[in-house]
Amino acid sequence: MAALLKPTHRREEGIKWWLVFYTIAMFLFVTVYTAVNLHIQSTAFIDDREANVSDNDGILISGPIWYQTFIRGRALGLVPNVMFNLNNWLADSLLVSSLFDAAPARPGV
Amino acid sequence: MPRLLAQVSNAYSAPRSTVATSSTPQTSGLSPFLASCTLPLWVTIPPFHTAAVLQTNPINAGMGIVALYFQWNGATYDTLGLPNFSLSHLSISVSLNILLTLMIVIRLVLHGRKIRTATGSLAGISGLYNTASTMLIESCALFSITSLLVVGALAAVIYGFTPNISLIGSFIAEIFFPILAEIQVRAFPR
Numbered sequence: 091m092a093a094l095l096k097p098t099h100r101r102e103e104g105i106k107w108w109l110v111f112y113t114i115a116m117f118l119f120v121t122v123y124t125a126v127n128l129h130i131q132s133t134a135f136i137d138d139r140e141a142n143v144s145d146n147d148g149i150l151i152s153g154p155i156w157y158q159t160f161i162r163g164r165a166l167g168l169v170p171n172v173m174f175n176l177n178n179w180l181a182d183s184l185l186v187s188s189l190f191d192a193a194p195a196r197p198g199v
Numbered sequence: 200m201p202r203l204l205a206q207v208s209n210a211y212s213a214p215r216s217t218v219a220t221s222s223t224p225q226t227s228g229l230s231p232f233l234a235s236c237t238l239p240l241w242v243t244i245p246p247f248h249t250a251a252v253l254q255t256n257p258i259n260a261g262m263g264i265v266a267l268y269f270q271w272n273g274a275t276y277d278t279l280g281l282p283n284f285s286l287s288h289l290s291i292s293v294s295l296n297i298l299l300t301l302m303i304v305i306r307l308v309l310h311g312r313k314i315r316t317a318t319g320s321l322a323g324i325s326g327l328y329n330t331a332s333t334m335l336i337e338s339c340a341l342f343s344i345t346s347l348l349v350v351g352a353l354a355a356v357i358y359g360f361t362p363n364i365s366l367i368g369s370f371i372a373e374i375f376f377p378i379l380a381e382i383q384v385r386a387f388p389r
Contacts, residue, residue: 124381155370155373163271186295
């Protein structure tokens, strides 16, 4: 981020603000992912450790891992994966954007 | 010598299709969008190029959305909808990553070789390109290795011979998935 905000090379081009906001967005997504994921971990392993849930066939199952499996279809369990997908999309788009040059080639220079 | 360097640099700073002597660049049938690409000509061949772009935007995002849809409907790693689409999504992502890194590294190696031929220096300028290539490959390796661990675990879920293998696969996928998310941010804005 420091290199983005204070470019030592290509000074005439200035700060590339789209890259700054891109990086901020990626960090935001992954921060939300990590925070919600850790919250789910603490809920599964501490708060609701003894929770008994029924699976689709009505069989009673228990334990942290099964609790996480159970909660995955809920909104809380869905948030990390939505964030992961958005982040993945941004990351891949950045990779593809490297195929295109911002400054097109100048013939004869 | 500087003139020679400038010639070498010009030959690679623009694709062959846009190096034109006249005022109107010859695009040789490519759209201006593709012709403005600065990679070698074989990369700008429409099917290859379009495949690389299409992989990311609609198809890969679509795979992710379908996987999320399965998850929303209560699918777990035990049922096949979610791991199938997660596997496709991650495989496309990792293949795109490796493909594009190879494209950039091949271009760097070719450029370094051209410079070495022109100047005759063994180290120096061409060493700079080796450093850049190493940096790119190391960034790619972080993401690729972690992705392949998750892809392998998901494949074990789908193709596991016994339920135990599938279960262990889903646990391993659970472990490496958060690591993958953080490595993405670490490795991509290189």
